[in-house]
Amino acid sequence: MASSARAYALGRPAVARARPTPGLLAAMGLAILAITGLIYISQTSSVANTGYDIAALQAQREQWIRRNDQLRLEIAKAQSLAHVEREAKTRLNMGPPARIVYAPPPSAGRIPPPADFDAPTLGERLASLPSAVAGLLRGRAGGVGD
Amino acid sequence: MTESTRPAAPRGSQLDERRWRLYVLLAIIAGCSVVLAGKLFYIQVVEHERYAALAAQEHWQREVIPARRGVIRAADGRPLAATVPFEALYATVERVGDVRKAAEQLAPILGVSTFEVESRLRSKTSGSVMVHYGLTADAADRVRQLRLSGFTLRPVTRRSYPEGNLASQVLGVVGVDGYGLSGVESALNDVLAGKPGAEWAERDTDREAIAIGTWQIDPPTDGADVTLTIDAYIQQVAERELAAGVSAAQAKSGTVVVLDPRTGAVLAMAFRPALAFDDPNLFAEENKPLFRVPAVQDTYEPGSVFKIVTMAAGLETGIIAPETQVMDSGSFRFASGTVRNAVQRPPEMITMTQVLQRSSNVGAAHLGVILGPDRLFGYFDRFGFGRKTGIELGGDESGSYRRPGAPGWDDYDLAAQSFGQGVAVTPLQMAVAVAAVANGGTLMQPYVVASARGPGVEWRRGPTIVRQAISPRTARQLTEMMVAVVEYSEDGKPRLSKIPGYRVAGKTGTSEIATPTGYARDRTIASFVGFAPADDPRFVVLVKIDELKSSPWGEQVAAPVFARIAQQLLVYFRAPPDSAQ
Numbered sequence: 001m002a003s004s005a006r007a008y009a010l011g012r013p014a015v016a017r018a019r020p021t022p023g024l025l026a027a028m029g030l031a032i033l034a035i036t037g038l039i040y041i042s043q044t045s046s047v048a049n050t051g052y053d054i055a056a057l058q059a060q061r062e063q064w065i066r067r068n069d070q071l072r073l074e075i076a077k078a079q080s081l082a083h084v085e086r087e088a089k090t091r092l093n094m095g096p097p098a099r100i101v102y103a104p105p106p107s108a109g110r111i112p113p114p115a116d117f118d119a120p121t122l123g124e125r126l127a128s129l130p131s132a133v134a135g136l137l138r139g140r141a142g143g144v145g146d
Numbered sequence: 147m148t149e150s151t152r153p154a155a156p157r158g159s160q161l162d163e164r165r166w167r168l169y170v171l172l173a174i175i176a177g178c179s180v181v182l183a184g185k186l187f188y189i190q191v192v193e194h195e196r197y198a199a200l201a202a203q204e205h206w207q208r209e210v211i212p213a214r215r216g217v218i219r220a221a222d223g224r225p226l227a228a229t230v231p232f233e234a235l236y237a238t239v240e241r242v243g244d245v246r247k248a249a250e251q252l253a254p255i256l257g258v259s260t261f262e263v264e265s266r267l268r269s270k271t272s273g274s275v276m277v278h279y280g281l282t283a284d285a286a287d288r289v290r291q292l293r294l295s296g297f298t299l300r301p302v303t304r305r306s307y308p309e310g311n312l313a314s315q316v317l318g319v320v321g322v323d324g325y326g327l328s329g330v331e332s333a334l335n336d337v338l339a340g341k342p343g344a345e346w347a348e349r350d351t352d353r354e355a356i357a358i359g360t361w362q363i364d365p366p367t368d369g370a371d372v373t374l375t376i377d378a379y380i381q382q383v384a385e386r387e388l389a390a391g392v393s394a395a396q397a398k399s400g401t402v403v404v405l406d407p408r409t410g411a412v413l414a415m416a417f418r419p420a421l422a423f424d425d426p427n428l429f430a431e432e433n434k435p436l437f438r439v440p441a442v443q444d445t446y447e448p449g450s451v452f453k454i455v456t457m458a459a460g461l462e463t464g465i466i467a468p469e470t471q472v473m474d475s476g477s478f479r480f481a482s483g484t485v486r487n488a489v490q491r492p493p494e495m496i497t498m499t500q501v502l503q504r505s506s507n508v509g510a511a512h513l514g515v516i517l518g519p520d521r522l523f524g525y526f527d528r529f530g531f532g533r534k535t536g537i538e539l540g541g542d543e544s545g546s547y548r549r550p551g552a553p554g555w556d557d558y559d560l561a562a563q564s565f566g567q568g569v570a571v572t573p574l575q576m577a578v579a580v581a582a583v584a585n586g587g588t589l590m591q592p593y594v595v596a597s598a599r600g601p602g603v604e605w606r607r608g609p610t611i612v613r614q615a616i617s618p619r620t621a622r623q624l625t626e627m628m629v630a631v632v633e634y635s636e637d638g639k640p641r642l643s644k645i646p647g648y649r650v651a652g653k654t655g656t657s658e659i660a661t662p663t664g665y666a667r668d669r670t671i672a673s674f675v676g677f678a679p680a681d682d683p684r685f686v687v688l689v690k691i692d693e694l695k696s697s698p699w700g701e702q703v704a705a706p707v708f709a710r711i712a713q714q715l716l717v718y719f720r721a722p723p724d725s726a727q
Contacts, residue, residue: 048358055355062301066231067283073230076308080224081382100713102647102723 207349212303213340216369216600218317218330220378221413225308227317227331233286234302235277239270241296248294252277255288280304307423313381313414314421315439316374316539316594319428328437330372330595333540337598340369370600375411375593380404380685383714384416391691391707392418395672398693401573402711403441405686407581407677409609410590412537412574413685415441443541445570446690449657450505451675452566455579457502457627459525460513461620468627471495478508481557485511485565488656499627502653503634507565514564519550522564528615529579530589531571538595545571566657577688579615580675583628584651584683587621589613625651629680643674643705645713647723651683652676652708654701659693669693674704678712684719687711 020028077083088094189197215229235256242248249264256263256278266277279302281289286299305320318329326335343366348359355361384402392400397418404414421436422428438444460466475493478485487507501509514522526532526547534542547569548559562568574592582589591610598605616624628651632643643652655673658665673690677683689704689711697703716723 044358051356051358062231063283063286066233066301069230070232070282073228073306073308076225076228080309081312081378082310100647100717102725 205348206346209345209347211343211345211363211366212324213342213366214368215303215305215320215324215340216338216598217371218338219371219373220309220313220376220381221374221411221596222378223373224378226313226374226376226378228306228308229303230306231301231303232280232282233299234279235281235286235289236274236298236300237267237277238274238296238298239267240272242267243295248297251292251294252289255285255292256281305423309378311420311422311424312378312385313374313376313416314423315417315436316376316415318439319421319423319437321429329439329539330374333538334372334595334598337600337603338369338372340600341367343367367601370598370603372595373597373599375406375413375596376415377413379718380715381414381416383711383718384414384687385420387707387710387714388416388418388689390710391689391703395691395694395696395703397691397695397703399440400689400691400707401440402690402707403573403577403686403688404711404715405577405581405592407584407590407683407686410578410581410592411596411609412592412594415439415574415594417441438541439539441573442535442537442539443543443572445543445545445572446671446692447569447657447660448566448571448576448673449655449671450507450510450566451576451653451655451673452569452571453502453505453510453564454583454624454628454653454675455525455529455531456510456514456517456522456564457498458529458583458616458620458624459517459522460498461623462525462616463517463521465516466498466513468497468499468623470498472498472501472509472512474501474504474506474508476508478511478561480511480515480561483556483558483562485561499630502627502631504636505654510565511561514561517564519560522560523547523549525615526563526569528589528613529582530612530615531569531575531579535572535574535578535592537574537592543572545569545575566655573688573690576673576675577686580653580677580688581686582615583621583624584677584686585621586618587614587616589615625680628652628676632676641705642701643676643709645678645709645716647725648678648712648716648721649680649724650676650678650709650712651680652705654699654705656699656701670698672697672699672703674701674708676708676712678716679721679724681724682721684721685712685715687715 217225217229218227220226235252237248245264245267246260249260249267253260253263258278263277266275269275277297281299289297289299303324307314307317316329318331318333319327320331321327324339326332326338331338343364345355345361345363347355347361350356384404388400388402391397400416400418402414402416403412405411406413417440419436421433425433427433457466461468472495473493474487474491474496476487476490485507488505491504496504496506496509498509498513500506501513532544532546534544536542547563548555550560559568578589578592589612591612593607593610596607629649631654632641632650632652635641643650643654653675655671655675657671657673658667659669659671660666671690671692672694673688675686675688677686687708689707691703691707694703
């Protein structure tokens with residue numbers, strides 16, 4: 001039986017294949033048209049969505065630019081002379097000097113020590129010698145701070 | 147049977163009738179087609195432009211994209227005026243449901259009372275009404291979260307002033323249309339304004355741009371940023387001290403000009419009364435005079451301050467030296483008038499330095515007469531009087547003085563103009579002339595705009611020499627004479643313009659106000675102009691106080707204002723003192 005079936009299959013002539021009917025062709029055409037339409041609509045819809053997303057992002061961007069500019073204005077206001085002066089007066093209790101005094105510039109040579117300056121004794125100088133040497137070894141001038 | 151069921155063949159007349167009907171029908175159809183084609187031709191061809199425009203108007207919308215107006219900065223880069231984007235809240239009145247409830251929700255966000263919001267919403271019965279202009283981003287977000295029906299937020303811009311009303315008249319005002327109306331905003335409007343752009347886009351029924359539609363953008367060109375020569379700190383000092391001086395003198399108005407004598411750069415220009423940007427009635431008629439820049443747009447008779455110019459002419463021509471003596475008899479009759487001193491003293495021989503120290507009108511008039519009109523007025527010209535200074539502020543006045551041959555000229559005018567009467571100058575012209583004395587004799591062109599930078603715009607201004615008005619030697623001599631004025635004391639008390647530790651050069655002035663019928667004796671202008679340190683001047687300060695009530699004298703009113711400003715500027719400039727105090 002199996003051999004007869006194979007024989008039948010082998011013996012089947014090519015002309016026996018069913019020809020597409022006009023109805024089938026129309027249906028296929030419609031299907032292709034529908035698929036193409038769907039693809040087009042989905043593409044268009046996707047582009048539209050992307051477009052609206054872009055528009056929303058642009059609006060968001062503009063809002064951030066606005067916010068940024070407003071913050072810049074706030075910074076400029078906070079750094080304004082009037083604001084700084086107000087803060088200095090109210091928070092730090094500062095005020096303009098009542099009187100400006102100009103001290104005489106030191107003459108050439110040594111700067112004279114203030115009147116209330118006590119010169120170190122010999123003992124104090126000797127006591128400070130080790131720290132001065134250590135300072136020199138560290139590459140600093142003895143007795144001079146940072 | 148077949149024959150009986152078959153319709154009878156039409157006879158000739160019936161056939162003709164049918165054909166006729168067919169022809170009529172065809173003719174009607176043809177006629178309609180012709181009419182239709184004609185109409186189509188009319189629409190498509192003849193009226194093409196109109197209908198194309200209508201269609202475009204329906205589908206396309208053009209929106210102007212405003213250009214960002216440039217920032218105006220002080221010399222140190224501080225923004226003085228900047229355009230900042232905000233949002234404005236509008237309401238379509240008929241679409242707002244519960245007005246009271248909406249007002250209650252909006253009021254705390256807008257920072258105004260419920261009554262105010264409600265009255266704005268009820269100000270119209272239909273259409274759009276602006277509820278609030280200039281919402282910050284945070285406030286706008288809070289409004290959005292309320293999801294109120296009938297309300298729309300639209301982007302807007304507002305000119306903002308981070309330093310408040312600092313240098314308000316110099317900056318000027320921008321109108322609601324974004325056009326500069328005064329000051330730098332007006333003079334440099336083309337540079338600051340930029341060029342607006344436009345966006346053409348296909349719109350949907352809500353007038354929103356269709357995402358997949360066609361659109362075209364012509365981007366705006368932003369305005370250039372402008373940097374002034376105004377120093378914010380000096381401006382603040384000048385405004386504060388002028389306000390105090392005007393208030394103390396119960397004066398009508400006042401002006402302070404501070405210049406860098408080496409470059410001609412304007413460091414400060416202060417005025418009282420001053421323009422307030424936050425004034426809700428800023429554009430009201432009574433505020434219009436405040437749009438002026440009095441230092442360049444208003445002239446006045448400088449009075450004794452002008453003796454500096456006469457003295458410069460005398461020294462430069464070699465007719466006098468600081469020690470040259472003149473007889474001051476208290477009055478001097480010349481031509482049709484008599485020159486009198488403001489303060490009467492016994493007649494005596496005084497030096498030219500003393501002429502300045504005592505502000506002797508008689509001494510200055512004698513010198514003017516000796517110089518003669520050609521030489522005296524020649525030096526008026528050399529110092530730039532009677533000509534515009536060329537500063538970049540609109541309405542720069544040239545001032546005037548009378549020359550021989552001018553209508554109404556009298557020889558007495560020569561004597562009067564020698565001590566600053568009958569001469570009209572702007573405060574800026576006077577300051578520029580004294581700056582020439584301070585810098586060694588070079589007349590500099592004053593300028594207030596240092597640079598502009600932006601898309602397609604980039605320029606920088608530097609000092610411009612107008613001419614050598616007087617020689618350095620004359621300038622030095624005159625400086626010493628002006629130092630002697632500040633050091634001079636008749637009653638043993640130090641002059642109010644004196645600054646301990648510094649050599650200051652200066653001159654007071656008190657002038658009467660000219661009216662169409664003569665001089666108003668009860669109204670005076672007190673002024674002082676000086677510079678410091680005298681040997682290396684860092685600034686020239688001119689103080690002018692108008693129509694004061696406390697005292698008519700420049701020495702009493704204007705000199706202390708000068709001294710307070712100068713003292714603070716010397717510290718600011720770290721100018722080393724001439725002597726320890």
